[in-house]
Structure formats: C-alpha cells, structure tokens
Amino acid sequence: MELWVTENQTPNLSLSIRSTETLFRKRSDYQNILIVSTPQYGKILLLDNTIQTTEKDEFIYHEMIAHVALYSHPTPSHVLVIGGGDGGTVREVLKHQSVSLVELAEIDREVVEASKKYFPYLSSGFSDHRCKIIIADGTEYIKKMEGSYDIVIVDYTDPVGPASNLFSKNFYTAIHTSLNTDGIFVSQTESPFLHIDFIIKTHTTLSTLFPFVHVYIAPIPTYPSGLWSFTIASKKYDPSSPLRTDAIETKYYLPEIHKASFILPRFLKDALRTSKAI
Amino acid sequence: MELWVTENQTPNLSLSIRSTETLFRKRSDYQNILIVSTPQYGKILLLDNTIQTTEKDEFIYHEMIAHVALYSHPTPSHVLVIGGGDGGTVREVLKHQSVSLVELAEIDREVVEASKKYFPYLSSGFSDHRCKIIIADGTEYIKKMEGSYDIVIVDYTDPVGPASNLFSKNFYTAIHTSLNTDGIFVSQTESPFLHIDFIIKTHTTLSTLFPFVHVYIAPIPTYPSGLWSFTIASKKYDPSSPLRTDAIETKYYLPEIHKASFILPRFLKDALRTSKAI
Numbered sequence: 001m002e003l004w005v006t007e008n009q010t011p012n013l014s015l016s017i018r019s020t021e022t023l024f025r026k027r028s029d030y031q032n033i034l035i036v037s038t039p040q041y042g043k044i045l046l047l048d049n050t051i052q053t054t055e056k057d058e059f060i061y062h063e064m065i066a067h068v069a070l071y072s073h074p075t076p077s078h079v080l081v082i083g084g085g086d087g088g089t090v091r092e093v094l095k096h097q098s099v100s101l102v103e104l105a106e107i108d109r110e111v112v113e114a115s116k117k118y119f120p121y122l123s124s125g126f127s128d129h130r131c132k133i134i135i136a137d138g139t140e141y142i143k144k145m146e147g148s149y150d151i152v153i154v155d156y157t158d159p160v161g162p163a164s165n166l167f168s169k170n171f172y173t174a175i176h177t178s179l180n181t182d183g184i185f186v187s188q189t190e191s192p193f194l195h196i197d198f199i200i201k202t203h204t205t206l207s208t209l210f211p212f213v214h215v216y217i218a219p220i221p222t223y224p225s226g227l228w229s230f231t232i233a234s235k236k237y238d239p240s241s242p243l244r245t246d247a248i249e250t251k252y253y254l255p256e257i258h259k260a261s262f263i264l265p266r267f268l269k270d271a272l273r274t275s276k277a278i
Numbered sequence: 279m280e281l282w283v284t285e286n287q288t289p290n291l292s293l294s295i296r297s298t299e300t301l302f303r304k305r306s307d308y309q310n311i312l313i314v315s316t317p318q319y320g321k322i323l324l325l326d327n328t329i330q331t332t333e334k335d336e337f338i339y340h341e342m343i344a345h346v347a348l349y350s351h352p353t354p355s356h357v358l359v360i361g362g363g364d365g366g367t368v369r370e371v372l373k374h375q376s377v378s379l380v381e382l383a384e385i386d387r388e389v390v391e392a393s394k395k396y397f398p399y400l401s402s403g404f405s406d407h408r409c410k411i412i413i414a415d416g417t418e419y420i421k422k423m424e425g426s427y428d429i430v431i432v433d434y435t436d437p438v439g440p441a442s443n444l445f446s447k448n449f450y451t452a453i454h455t456s457l458n459t460d461g462i463f464v465s466q467t468e469s470p471f472l473h474i475d476f477i478i479k480t481h482t483t484l485s486t487l488f489p490f491v492h493v494y495i496a497p498i499p500t501y502p503s504g505l506w507s508f509t510i511a512s513k514k515y516d517p518s519s520p521l522r523t524d525a526i527e528t529k530y531y532l533p534e535i536h537k538a539s540f541i542l543p544r545f546l547k548d549a550l551r552t553s554k555a556i
Contacts (some may be wrong), residue, residue: 003294006294010318011296012295012296012316012317012318013293013294013295013296013318014282014294015291015292015293016284016291016292016293016294017290017291018289018291039290040288043506054522057471059366060543125310132444150327150362185365193335193497195500217497219495219497219503219504219505220504221471221503221504221505224497225497225504226497226498226499226503226504226505227497227499227504227505250544251543251544251545252543252544252545253544254541254543254547255541255545256541257543257544259541259542260538262543263532263537263538264535265338265529265532265535266338266528266529266530266531266532266535267529267530269532
C-alpha cells in the first residue's frame with residue numbers, strides 16, 4: 001500500500017506527495033495539524049490540509065518574507081511576526097545583527113510545540129534570548145502596540161478561513177499604527193497565477209496607508225502554482241533594493257535577488273497598474 | 279464520477295488536474311499523445327503522460343524560450359526550432375519583424391496535426407509564409423546545416439526517453455556548427471529544484487563550445503516544481519540583456535524580465551560556480 005498526502009490546491013488542481021510516515025496528527029482549538037515524512041520534500045507541516053512548510057523548500061519562503069524587509073531598513077531592531085508558528089521566519093529575522101527583539105504572535109500553541117519537536121531547524125530561533133513567543137490573536141495583540149516596531153511580518157498562508165481578518169483594512173491600519181515612523185510591513189499574498197484579485201486588493205488597500213507599496217515574487221514548489229507573491233509596504237525607505245551590504249548566510253536570498261524579485265511579469269505588472277489607475 | 283489527469287512528476291510527486299473531456303488520444307510512431315479539456319488550465323497536451331503545454335500557462339514557456347534569444351541578437355533572420363511541434367515557440371519567434379524564415383524540425387507529424395486541430399492559437403504561426411515545417415529528427419537534420427542559423431531553439435520537454443540525444447555533446451557541437459558566427463542557441467533545461475545536475479552538466483558542456491553560456495529561469499505552474507530553467511549559449515553577443523528596444527506583444531516577457539531572469543537564487547548560482555571551478 002502506498003501512502004500519499006494530497007492537497008487540493010483549488011477545486012480543479014491537486015498536488016500529491018508520497019509519504020512514508022505520519023509523525024503527528026492533532027485537532028487543535030484552531031485547526032487540524034498534520035506532520036508527515038516524505039522522500040521528496042522531507043518533513044511537511046500541513047494545517048487544515050494545506051501545506052505550510054516543507055524541510056526542503058522552506059528556505060525560500062522564510063528567507064524572502066524576512067530578508068527583503070529587513071535589508072530595506074538601516075537598523076531593524078524590534079520585529080513582530082504574526083502567525084509563523086513553525087519558527088522559520090523568526091530564524092531568518094535573527095540572522096540580522098541589529099535585531100534585539102523578535103516577537104512571535106501565534107494563535108495556536110500546538111503549532112509552536114509541534115515545530116519544536118518535529119522541526120528543530122525551523123524552530124531553532126525559539127531558544128534565542130532575543131525571541132519572545134506570545135500565544136495570542138495577532139489582530140488583537142497589535143492593537144496595543146503603538147509605534148513599537150521597525151518591521152511587522154504577517155506570515156500566514158491562507159487569507160480565507162480562521163485567518164481572514166489578517167488581511168482586512170482595519171488590520172492594516174493597526175499595523176501602520178504599530179510601526180515606527182520608518183517602519184516596514186510585509187505579508188505573503190498568495191499566487192499571482194491563482195489569486196491575482198487578492199493581490200490587487202491588498203496592494204490597493206495598503207496604498208491608502210503607506211507611501212511605498214510593492215509586490216515581489218519568489219518560486220515555492222509546494223505552494224499552489226509554484227510562484228508566490230509578497231506585498232511590502234514602507235513608511236520611509238523604498239524596499240525595492242537592499243539598504244545594507246552586511247552579508248548573512250542564505251540559500252535563496254542575495255542582494256541582486258532582492259532587486260530582481262520586484263521585477264514582475266507583464267501580466268502582473270499590467271494588472272497592478274490598471275487597478276491603481278481606477 | 280470525476281475525471282482527473284495525473285502526471286507523476288517524480289516517483290514521489292504528482293500533479294492532478296480535473297478534466298472535463300478527452301479530446302484526442304493516439305499512439306503515434308513515437309509517443310502517446312493525449313489532449314484533454316480542463317477548467318483550471320484550459321486544453322492540455324500531454325506526451326507520454328507528461329504535460330507539454332496548457333492553454334493558460336503556455337505563454338510563459340514560449341515567450342521565454344523565444345524572446346530572450348531573439349532579443350539578444352540585433353537582426354535575427356533565420357531561426358530553427360527543434361521539437362516544439364505544438365507551434366507555440368514558432369508563434370513567438372514570428373513576432374520579430376527581422377525573422378524571414380523559421381524552420382520547425384519536429385519528429386512527430388501527429389503532434390503538429392493535433393495542435394493545428396485542437397490548439398489554433400498555439401499553432402497560429404504554422405500558416406505564416408515565413409514558417410517551414412520539416413518532419414524530421416532534429417539531430418539528423420541539423421548535421422546538414424552549416425552556418426545557416428542566427429538562432430537555434432531546442433524545445434523539447436524531456437531530456438530522457440526518445441529525445442535524450444537532443445542533450446548530448448555531439449548534438450551541441452552540430453548546433454554550434456549550424457549557427458552563424460554571431461549565432462545564439464537556447465534550450466529548456468528542466469527544473470532547478472529537481473534536475474540541478476542536468477543543468478550543471480549542460481552548462482559545463484556548452485561552456486566548452488561557446489564564449490557566453492548562461493542559465494535563466496521562469497515560473498511555469500504545470501511543470502514539475504513550478505520553476506523552469508533555460509540555458510542559452512552565444513557566439514558573440516552577451517544574452518543576459520536585450521540588444522534591441524523594438525516592442526512586441528507579450529504577457530510575460532519584458533526587457534526588465536529578460537535581465538531579471540538571469541539573476542539566479544544563491545543555491546543555483548553557487549552550484550554553477552562550483553562546478554565551473556572543477
């Protein structure tokens with residue numbers, strides 16, 4: 001008998017990965033958590049049957065959600081990550097010497113605990129003295145924080161379902177308020193091939209709040225369509241090229257990759273331009 | 279009952295697409311040809327159960343295999359496409375005003391005929407007076423051509439199986455001979471995530487023949503891992519930025535995309551550099 005884990009990426013599209021073992025399966029207060037071993041992508045974390053992260057390709061997502069924002073700021077010190085309970089984003093943020101505190105606001109304690117147990121490399125930043133884990137709803141937590149952060153990162157894979165209010169104008173306004181006067185916000189914003197309307201809507205909403213709003217892209221094999229977008233909004237610094245030259249260890253990110261990731265295919269560039277003109 | 283078409287992208291990974299209708303199914307002298315209708319990606323052409331092209335995402339592959347090479351040449355006139363029986367590459371090549379002749383050397387007449395019938399947009403270039411279709415083995419055909427071409431494009435999706443000799447040193451040498459003194463060669467070279475050894479091998483082999491050899495990348499949702507590589511080799515012009523500014527109609531390609539596609543992720547850049555040092 002063969003074991004395969006299948007994600008229905010859309011009603012008409014699914015990705016299946018051969019699995020050798022189910023390591024963890026639990027219904028938490030918020031979602032179904034599943035961790036499997038696979039020959040193709042190593043251990044995989046799924047939440048509500050959606051692939052969140054895999055050992056083999058997680059470096060791209062986590063490097064690109066963290067380093068583009070952090071390299072766009074001259075001295076990022078105080079960082080907030082909302083979601084991201086697996087720890088990958090925190091691990092990348094901590095590579096920057098100027099960071100003195102990274103708070104992780106994750107609603108589901110079970111995800112944090114499971115990552116500590118099954119994904120030691122992903123969760124390696126949790127033991128850093130600069131990391132503070134807060135088990136809380138990020139949309140509530142951020143309301144208390146005024147002018148606290150240099151960088152806010154929304155690291156949640158699904159804009160529908162339990163996290164849908166992580167993509168609302170009220171939430172973005174609270175993020176804007178929580179940022180310092182030269183703060184930067186970044187969020188994953190789904191696939192340019194499958195969710196272009198969502199990308200445009202996010203871009204339009206953020207453009208009413210921030211002077212610099214850009215979409216950038218990176219390939220992520222285990223996410224639907226294999227191409228993913230991030231939207232970055234900045235109060236003072238143009239985030240489309242790195243501001244610092246100090247080097248860190250990476251597998252995907254490079255200063256020239258930072259710049260190239262903002263060069264968008266014509267169909268996406270045109271869609272964003274057209275929507276702004278309206 | 280639901281109909282799904284599934285490609286086993288690796289022994290441990292498969293992509294499934296819901297299908298509404300099987301339009302064409304035939305065993306030709308060379309391969310199994312299958313054409314299905316799908317809500318996700320429109321009509322899809324599969325050869326030996328491998329997705330070759332889909333109506334919805336074909337523009338990326340065909341624009342990127344054609345325009346990077348053609349825009350790197352000041353006056354591309356005579357072009358050879360080996361494989362590519364669906365016609366998408368020919369269609370893109372013909373967008374360049376300087377092209378006076380594009381020859382298509384496709385071994386399987388059935389693919390050409392099926393594309394004419396089921397993919398009118400893909401095969402639209404076939405009726406252009408500048409297009410000449412040659413039903414022949416490209417590896418044999420090219421041996422007769424000395425200094426004939428400005429551009430040679432190898433458009434075949436699978437380096438194993440019936441087309442494996444399309445990726446050998448003998449074949450590359452014949453291509454080099456078939457090119458004008460300022461000629462350019464480009465080939466698809468699989469996924470950086472799944473076939474990095476193949477990319478390195480191709481790059482190393484071509485580097486013994488051409489002064490300029492570069493790998494560039496583009497996202498293709500229906501190909502394994504969603505990220506694809508192309509390797510370009512040039513006798514005179516550096517292909518990493520466009521040489522001309524005349525505009526054509528595209529959905530993916532832009533002059534800045536041309537340049538950005540040569541900016542490689544660190545893991546790929548390092549792998550290519552390391553292999554060259556040996």
